[in-house]
Amino acid sequence: MTVRLKDIADDLNLSKMTISKVLRGQTDVSPATKARVLQRVKELNYRPNITARSLRTGNTYSMGLIIPALSDPYFADVARSLIETVRGQEYGVLISSAEGDPDTERREIGLQLSRQVDALIVASVQESAEFFAGLGQQRAPLVLIDRKPPSFAAHFVGVRDQDIGYLAAAHLAERGCRKIAYLRGARTAEADLRWSGYRAALAECCVSFRPELVVEPGEMQPNEYRRGYDAMVRLLEGRIKPDGVMCYADLLAQGVIDAVLQRGLRVPADVAVIGCGDLPWLQQLRVPLSSMNLSGEEVGKRAGRLALRALTSKESLPFRNVLVPPRVVVRSST
């Protein structure tokens, strides 16, 4: 049924070794036999059994990627770019999703290791670093992306959170905004970094910080659009009306835009709005939305390179900590 090296060998009255050599591009084979072999390989549509090869060689030429959610476009970017990056070195990528659940994540990682992936790239949803401490000892090098337990030492590739807040605020300031509101996200370490970037940009651009223009994440509003809309309505009723708004997420920003337009004001002439996440499908609506792109592509590329390096360097590579800058994507809303 399935064609094996031996079948081709028997077929051509050669040994398995010769076929194997040809397929791996060894030079100690006569051009004539080489041609014969290649032809027959093609005719029979032979596919090497990677499983068997890796049992022998010890590496599968595959990496495992574990992401928090399959439907998150950001990680789709990361995955695409990772795949493309390592393909050049003949590596394949096994994608698993933790679906937001730490236990699922652990199980998927276990499965990947059972399948002998040569390296692991993980955007983890674990709360604790314990689990990874165990992983650090595994055969496969580990590259964390997007998030990392603070005190844990490992390779890491992520986005420079502070720059998100900084660049967005600076962009608005550059556009002439002087009263820049900020719709905050949940109280996480990352969110705090963005926030401090916002503060830094204001200071640097000589825009005064006004606490009444900062909106904390409401507790009980699960609908982000609505939250953005309501927040903006309140801001526009306030004493100081913003002329620029930065939002922790694109959906918030859409709500903000609609609130502004509904009041008869213009975007960006009266109020400029910038979102974060650069979600597809949300960018080409009423007012095409400027947004902070979190450089998933770059993260995937750097993670791939890092994994490749860890794989090829004999010595264990000292832990690298790569922070890529986010990008301001300017559209009509600013």
Add this chain to the structure above:
Amino acid sequence: MTVRLKDIADDLNLSKMTISKVLRGQTDVSPATKARVLQRVKELNYRPNITARSLRTGNTYSMGLIIPALSDPYFADVARSLIETVRGQEYGVLISSAEGDPDTERREIGLQLSRQVDALIVASVQESAEFFAGLGQQRAPLVLIDRKPPSFAAHFVGVRDQDIGYLAAAHLAERGCRKIAYLRGARTAEADLRWSGYRAALAECCVSFRPELVVEPGEMQPNEYRRGYDAMVRLLEGRIKPDGVMCYADLLAQGVIDAVLQRGLRVPADVAVIGCGDLPWLQQLRVPLSSMNLSGEEVGKRAGRLALRALTSKESLPFRNVLVPPRVVVRSST
């Protein structure tokens, strides 16, 4: 470094075989040794080398899923549900994306086969059936999903396209709409089926068909939101004003809604709007959008079951053709 069966065996003064038996739940092992083994296995955090196992047993307990695009939320649904479905039988899923390119798809399928997946589930972007004719002869059973070359015989799971048009139109008619417009998609076989469903529903609900309420896909407007907006503006300027609009895609629908609201009309009171695709992020905007959900979850589940059956049935299963119904998701826009 990596723990093997032999390590545990030596450790406990047993043979590899005994360890292997315990791990596979064979009964011919004394409870005492079994306990000892399990304990040591846990302590050493042993993970069986699936690669080696499958070399011996001939199956890897993995399926390959090839989708057209990683960032398509529909296929994310399919993947999630497929993974969950086959997990119960201890199968894992390798996900690859063709990124819309037939050549990439072929290469990814080749890689998956090289990695010895036991079954292939493919949402193909191939134009011709030729390629699959070759695949049909492979060891791994093939299940096509979402799309299938018409004349090609294979297992297939997809959505009943005609019902998309039918259910959407019927839903609008039920809501009292009598002038139901249709914004068509590209001229594909699937689109034609949806269209014929629309026609059938109109006939059945005694709503007269009006050609001037049908908008063909414009050639040169790549922005779907804009296309929906413009189309609706034109419809509202026409002789017959629609009181219901069904759209080939959710983004079109968002454009339609904004056009309606801008004219001072209400959604759904004056014009009801329904989209198609049920894209996340696009559902909770100004007017939460009713949409046709294409049952990716169900498709994934059925494809998984079909693959499992093909894998377990000794005889080759006669080709099944499974068409799942789409679902109307009613929100505020209708």
Add this chain to the structure above:
DNA sequence: TTGAAAGCGCTAACAT
């Protein structure tokens, strides 16, 4: 109840 031998398909190391 336990274990020895053989072999899955491939390749590293070493003959010829």
Add this chain to the structure above:
DNA sequence: ATGTTAGCGCTTTCAA
């Protein structure tokens, strides 16, 4: 330039 041997980690088969 071609082939032989051995073995990767596991499981099937059969013997003790």
